[in-house]
Amino acid sequence: MGSRRDFIEKITVTALSAPILFNSTSLFATSDEVYEGPMLRVAIMGLGSYGTRVAKAMKTCKRAKLVGVISGTPSKIVDWQATYNIPKKNCYNYDNFDEIKNNPDIDAVYVITPNALHHDQVIRVAKAGKHAICEKPMAINAKDGEEMIKACNDANVKLLVGYRMHFEPNTLEVIRMRKAGEFGDIKFFQGQSGFKIGDPTQWRLNKELAGGGSMMDIGIYSINGARYMVGEEPIWVTAQETKTDPVKFKEGVDETIQFQMGFPSGAVASCLSTYAVSHLDRFYLNGIDGFAEMQPSTGYGPIKGRTHKGPLTEPIVTHQTVQMDEMAKIILENKKPEVPVDGNEAVKDLKIIDAIYEAIKTGKKVML
Template identity: 70%
Template structure:
């Protein structure tokens, strides 16, 4: 994790670049993101789950214009104390996993960002919704499509918004490539290649615990390939095939996948070939059309994201993804803004339908039809 000093240095450099003549207008014109000045009230967010990613989000939010950390929810009292001091959070906005339903009586909190192990998402999101607060849920949204449907229903019933932490949907290089594809600059899309993976360390961590993670690499970094294939091709897949490789069954126990290769078929005939792994370093997307190509490498890491097309390299300045994500999500929740690519519960549900089908294809060895 970057230190606060490193973060501030990088942020300062990014802001300097953003303020160079012509840079802001170019960014706004090509990214499709909302870059208008904002002078309204911020989205007041409580973060649930104060682990490494929760800390990254909190650091990034210090540069947000539309979102502010005002509360925390954690099962570790020492973490709560640390965050109180670091982010000036009042005691009345601090909760644990037993009493956080009481946020319904706290007018200082607008939304809760759920950043906990995958298996906890469903129940926690539903509880937040019942408390009358908007929800941002880290991906994967749930353990399966059924859980996602229950979360969506609960939020609709409570009349609160449900968003999913798709930070790449706001990353400017990614957005620009999708805009170029939408304009037909790559011609007819023929194929997509997606590689997402890293050699995972500590065998006792929750990501290698089936009960908490719901799977292995596919449920973690694999969702970037699933989601990326959908937004890069610009269509919804209609079938999937998949194969699993496991070289270390002692570390990757039953139900925890080490490496999965999967293929998605699209209505226009395009094919996506993807690999997700807890054993191989992979971070690359390639989109091929009959008139051009686009490559993101790295494609989903924390950045800087590097991108090029058949016309040359893209060169958008790097800002922490979570800073942009939270500002844009504040606009969605407070101002009903519409993002270039959806980040709502229905988007999360579609990815879990694909993941469910991938696991079924691995199990049966058959092509599995999809209807999203």
């Protein structure tokens, strides 16, 4: 298993093949509404496995359309042109994509490249006058993230981040229940995010490209999940790192991190991020009056779970289709999402990641 994308896809296939508590006719269901309004015209930067997943999902979008590509591999551009009917004038490489500023047919660029490249690429997109959508983690540290936000603000363009779970129906139902007080005072959250990573030469195990290891790749799901499940921002973190294979996981590339967070209300979170153990994709939220358990909690779908009131039965959707349609509403209609997906939201996660690495280095509790 080579990457988080592979892991999440495998979790998806496993979940789909197992007995599940929903009507199969609702699988990846979409609304029958006819939409005749403006379309968000998107170019994808980075034509790897996840870029391909997003492109396929956009085929059924109502408000967003794939119109361009940016890649350093000419053969991929040719393939995508044929597959997605992309005109040559909307195709760019990493050296010349600043020229999109002169292309009125592109509204936004979705940056899906290795983590360490996001900072410079998003800033270039902003300077070209285009809205930026960036995969998570938005950057490799909070400082870089804040610079990206400033560049987009200065250019008067929006900066959104690929938090697809913020639009997932079962996730939103748990958030609704928490806001309605159905769990009572929240006391505890547990997040488990991990898989056994494969190819040791991949960019996710290269600190210069990834900015870290499992925490930057899969652990961010538990960080972000804790925040939207508990409904508060943490005020402290502690963390411990375990490394069993220093050859594969070189200096600065974490294999396994256990971390804890404390919240203003007194609620606590206990989380695990790992590249060494497979089949970890679970969230658990506990309040004085009830609980929610989600497993899989962040895979591509279906998200499954239960609360003290019974199974979660919200419609199953293609996450990236819903994400792109909702982001079109945010960009074109200034819609406010239930859970933020902007650059400020991403920097909150990055500040926590920075603090986790500091806690590991110092062995002390780090205040946020």
